[in-house]
Amino acid sequence: MSRNDQILLYHERMLWRKIIDHNPLFVTFTDKLAAKAHIQKACPDLKLPATLWSGHDPADIPPALFDGDVVIKVNHGCAMNIFVSGGPPDHAAIISQTKRWLRKPFGQRDGEWAYWPIKPTVLVEEKLSLSGGRIATDINVHVCGGVVCHVWVEDRQADRSVLFDRNANPLPGRDPDYPREDQALPVNKRLVDFVREAIAIAPRLAADLDYIRIDFLVTDEQLFAGEIVVYTAAGYATWTNPDIAREIERHWHIEKSDYMRRSHLGPARLYAEALLAKCLSDFGNDEALEAGSKD
Template structure:
């Protein structure tokens, strides 16, 4: 570990210690700014409150392993076995902790470059990209931390690396649909279908039975009219459930091309507790799934119950 990295870790250790001593004032301020209601860390109710609670309180080492885009591959192998994991893991061309070690001459014309310790740090690289610019971007990722001031603990425990991954494409040359499965205590309760991420991105949220959850849409993202459901969606659900079984909450991202399933990532801090749902009541309803006693109910049953509570806010 470099001196710079050691100093960075020391700084954030001191930062987190001071925030804990003061009652996490930054987390409270950021939360109020995004949502307009106060954060309750002791008795979280809304889903976003639970996410922040998890970031600050949960120190399960599996969070670190599965948030790491390199080490998560070993987790997938343990959970699914060698034969199935070999089928679903996307081929990786190279993994490096230094930009000087990137073997450009051995890489294909296109690939995804990703940072293993970030959420959202990925670039589709083509022959039009200059190696010097790719190195510059990779170095910026390797030298950076991810949301440590926002208490996303797991990312701060990961050794920074960049990986170079095969680009999945459908027969017509498009990036495949991204299907995100939301689990609470191992039970699937919501699915997000993401279409045309790199062209005209559209989202469709639904429950486990594909009934649309309109209130889960977030600002600045277009909604899709319907979900494009793969014929092997049941198999995808089962695979995702195996990967989610160790956690109180997580999101499992999968892809599907002509019946073949591919693993994307496991996410624990969705939105960092900052996603603003189009219906604030959805935030509270999804929060009820963090309590095991509600797992036999679906989203719409819980929504009807929540309508009768004092916290319900009528939508205009």
């Protein structure tokens, strides 16, 4: 049997994380408010979009906040954002929508456990002027055990993206959000400079996690912290370049996960020992044994 036949694939590891590896830190990272506190402590020199207000009842949002450019969102899910700018908003509609979001559990359909314990909260955040159409809007760095595997850069305003390796060299291949070749984001010096900066910062925010994605927001002047993503694309991420997934698989050592670092009893101990043996078989070195030893 070849190594490729034995090795746990990226999507298998992500499914294992959803079902088995319930690291409490995942809840911190998935909670948008708690993640901001973690980022501020781990990397105080990195700018964050300011939180202008947070609470459990959107009706309590100070009316004056609607006069500026803000983003209204909830902390316990994805794609639940309202962008307020360019005129008086419909307060009633915003309150109604956010109340629906607060009542809505997130992550159940795809088994994203880390969302479930979060206490839903609404927050008002400053709206950054992102560099869409000029540089990019987002830089997302995939990190395994402190090693940057690749970087995904997207321009949400221009519907374009580009991939980089850990040395900020462009990579071939497309992603599912921008799959066409004519959606390749042009590379310029300012973008590469930002990518290099993100590559330098991301491992500081990733702690010693076996795999995590660190997101940054891009303005014309500087990088801002974005989110810390536990379940990239809900665990279904794909790339047309197979080397992208293989690089993650090379460096994502699940024997370094929170689950494998903890002591277990009974059937769980037998399972953890069998999984460690599988990891040793896949990687063929003593590093897995050392990382998987119990405290």
